[in-house]
Amino acid sequence: MSKCKILCVIPARLESSRLPRKMLADLQGKPLLQRTYESAKAVPLFDDVVVAVDCRELYDKVIAFGGRPLLTSATCASGTERLIELHGSKTLQADIWVNWQGDEPFINKEAIGELLQSCDNPEEEIWTLKRLIEKPEEIASPDVVKVVCDQKGNALYFSRSPIPHLLREAKVYKHVGLYGYSSSALEKIGSLTPTEIEKAESLEQLRFLYHGLSIRVHETSQNVLGVDTEEELLLAKGLYFS
Structure with missing residues (x-):
């Protein structure tokens, strides 16, 4: 780096x-x-x-x-x-x-290192993390945001619903809500208008995808606990x- x-x-x-x-x-x-x-x-x-x-x-x-x-x-x-x-x-x-x-x-330096491992890549402007879901109840929970990615590790979609739809066994990943932004990405995001899919899912990152920004998603083994309840x-x- x-x-x-x-x-x-x-x-x-x-x-x-x-x-x-x-x-x-x-x-x-x-x-x-x-x-x-x-x-x-x-x-x-x-x-x-x-x-x-x-x-x-x-x-x-x-x-x-x-x-x-x-x-x-x-x-x-x-x-x-x-x-x-x-x-x-x-x-x-x-x-x-x-x-x-x-x-x-409970986020730590290891998770930050994983988050920013490719920040030298000039083609990337936004970074976040995902973790393999191990508990079946988390797949169905709308409080656990799921993410699917393309072969390069860029996000295709985030959802509160189970994705992919499990007609057969597949890995399901939860989104870890930690973000890194380049300065130029923040400038772009500041001019974007909200979208219907963002409002439907109540997930702001869908605004970025809708308007054509890429989100690089790195995998982590860190089990991060947020305090919401x-x-x-x-x-x-x-x-x-x-």
């Missing part, structure tokens, strides 16, 4: 439909957001780590635990929109922008004890 400036942005909003105020939820003595920030700071590939927050309360909390917060609009509908806002403001400069969600404290918060607490 050639030397380029890699910036990690952790988008964080206070309210959440399934687990309200989860960014401030206690995870063995520290807020969930702080745990995620500390994991990101431990990744040597990153030149800088910032937290893109949507309110003063989170801003002050990040200051309190020693992080670098940046206030973004409360109307941003996704983490990617927060990256686009920061990119457009010219507040930060970087060649590669990594979108690491604030509710995923009370049950997942309890699991996360157990992992810190183990």
